[in-house]
Amino acid sequence: MAFRGRRPEHGGPPELFYDENEARKYVRNSRMIDIQTKMAGRALELLYLPEGQPCYLLDVGCGSGLSGDYLSDEGHYWVGIDISPAMLDAALDRDTEGDVLLGDMGQGIPFKPGSFDGCISISAVQWLCNANKKSDNPAKRLYCFFSSLYSVLARGARAVLQLYPENSEQLELITTQAMKAGFTGGVVVDYPNSAKAKKFYLCLLSGPSSFLPKGLSDQKDGDEERESAFTKESLCLLHRVPHRAARRGMVRKSRDWVLEKKERRRRQGKEVRPDTQYTGRKRKPYF
Amino acid sequence: MKLLTHNLLTSHVRGVGPRGFPLRLQATEVRINPVEFNPEFVARMIPKVEWAALLEAADTLHLVEVPKGPTEGYERDEQFLRKMHHVLLEVDVLEGTLQCPESGRLFPISRGIPNMLLNDEETET
Numbered sequence: 001m002a003f004r005g006r007r008p009e010h011g012g013p014p015e016l017f018y019d020e021n022e023a024r025k026y027v028r029n030s031r032m033i034d035i036q037t038k039m040a041g042r043a044l045e046l047l048y049l050p051e052g053q054p055c056y057l058l059d060v061g062c063g064s065g066l067s068g069d070y071l072s073d074e075g076h077y078w079v080g081i082d083i084s085p086a087m088l089d090a091a092l093d094r095d096t097e098g099d100v101l102l103g104d105m106g107q108g109i110p111f112k113p114g115s116f117d118g119c120i121s122i123s124a125v126q127w128l129c130n131a132n133k134k135s136d137n138p139a140k141r142l143y144c145f146f147s148s149l150y151s152v153l154a155r156g157a158r159a160v161l162q163l164y165p166e167n168s169e170q171l172e173l174i175t176t177q178a179m180k181a182g183f184t185g186g187v188v189v190d191y192p193n194s195a196k197a198k199k200f201y202l203c204l205l206s207g208p209s210s211f212l213p214k215g216l217s218d219q220k221d222g223d224e225e226r227e228s229a230f231t232k233e234s235l236c237l238l239h240r241v242p243h244r245a246a247r248r249g250m251v252r253k254s255r256d257w258v259l260e261k262k263e264r265r266r267r268q269g270k271e272v273r274p275d276t277q278y279t280g281r282k283r284k285p286y287f
Numbered sequence: 288m289k290l291l292t293h294n295l296l297t298s299h300v301r302g303v304g305p306r307g308f309p310l311r312l313q314a315t316e317v318r319i320n321p322v323e324f325n326p327e328f329v330a331r332m333i334p335k336v337e338w339a340a341l342l343e344a345a346d347t348l349h350l351v352e353v354p355k356g357p358t359e360g361y362e363r364d365e366q367f368l369r370k371m372h373h374v375l376l377e378v379d380v381l382e383g384t385l386q387c388p389e390s391g392r393l394f395p396i397s398r399g400i401p402n403m404l405l406n407d408e409e410t411e412t
Contacts, residue, residue, distance in 0.1 A: 054328040103403035
């Protein structure tokens with residue numbers, strides 16, 4: 001969930017954060033339910049499953065089964081895995097159709113190779129990026145998760161993981177481990193210019209490279225790159241290299257420099273004040 | 288936990304690999320849940336089913352009328368599909384254990400939810 005202040009991952013491990021109180025929100029709070037359902041819908045859309053065919057799907061971080069219920073409504077069958085007993089209790093109360101397991105995705109997905117036709121995850125994978133015990137190594141846990149996910153997916157199956165990366169370094173850590181595990185794909189960003197509506201979907205493919213869907217946007221602009229694609233050969237965040245070259249020619253503290261810096265921070269997903277006629281203007285000496 | 292899930296579940300204890308399948312099922316409480324029959328889905332899952340493991344689990348649960356294997360032209364055999372649908376999707380294990388055949392480690396099942404959490408020594412390095 002998007003929080004005004006602290007990120008929940010900084011406060012401790014997910015099995016403690018998602019206690020009975022938090023679980024209750026996922027069952028009662030209509031706004032919460034609405035957002036989670038919408039994201040599940042978008043993730044399923046990005047999964048590009050064959051039309052009209054009931055599939056067997058994995059829901060990573062299934063929680064109280066909100067996203068799973070959406071899958072059931074669409075005629076699919078699913079298995080969920082989650083680390084929070086309180087959330088799984090809520091799933092039992094809601095009588096979900098899919099089976100749920102109590103498990104830690106960072107320890108691997110305990111299924112036979114090629115079990116699933118696809119995988120979705122809503123607001124879960126970023127929890128792997130914070131070490132909660134001294135023995136935790138986020139990169140290793142991420143790799144363990146991605147490599148086991150690669151194995152349990154049928155050949156050519158996709159995984160769509162909606163997540164809340166804290167910053168671009170975290171996103172890069174995640175995508176690097178996904179690539180190491182053999183996935184191709186990229187990050188689809190919906191509504192990149194909105195602080196609240198912006199959503200990241202890591203779309204992974206376990207097979208030869210194919211197209212990457214376009215992110216949603218309010219505007220009609222075609223220039224701004226909204227996706228970053230990566231292949232096994234190289235990780236390229238598409239706006240990175242030309243950006244550095246452009247910065248070298250700029251004078252520090254000039255208006256152009258200020259505008260460029262604000263643009264950079266926007267791309268990182270930070271809240272930036274809109275550009276106006278006053279942006280970077282020359283101030284009076286006493287400033 | 289449905290038998291379809293059990294048929295695909297493996298042990299991910301460190302060092303076990305493919306020998307972690309199938310998990311030996313012991314059940315103390317089982318429930319039969321009516322589930323809407325979807326012949327297309329059942330037919331698609333038949334090739335994924337590990338028959339020896341399924342028959343062993345069905346035997347442990349004392350299930351009757353379990354097909355011994357896929358019949359010729361099973362995709363159109365409604366009787367066969369209905370039997371498989373019942374075995375795979377309608378039998379729900381509520382309480383019991385799953386045992387890793389290689390390491391002997393027990394994974395408890397409580398209220399239908401298997402607990403697959405590993406401790407630090409068992410996690411893959």
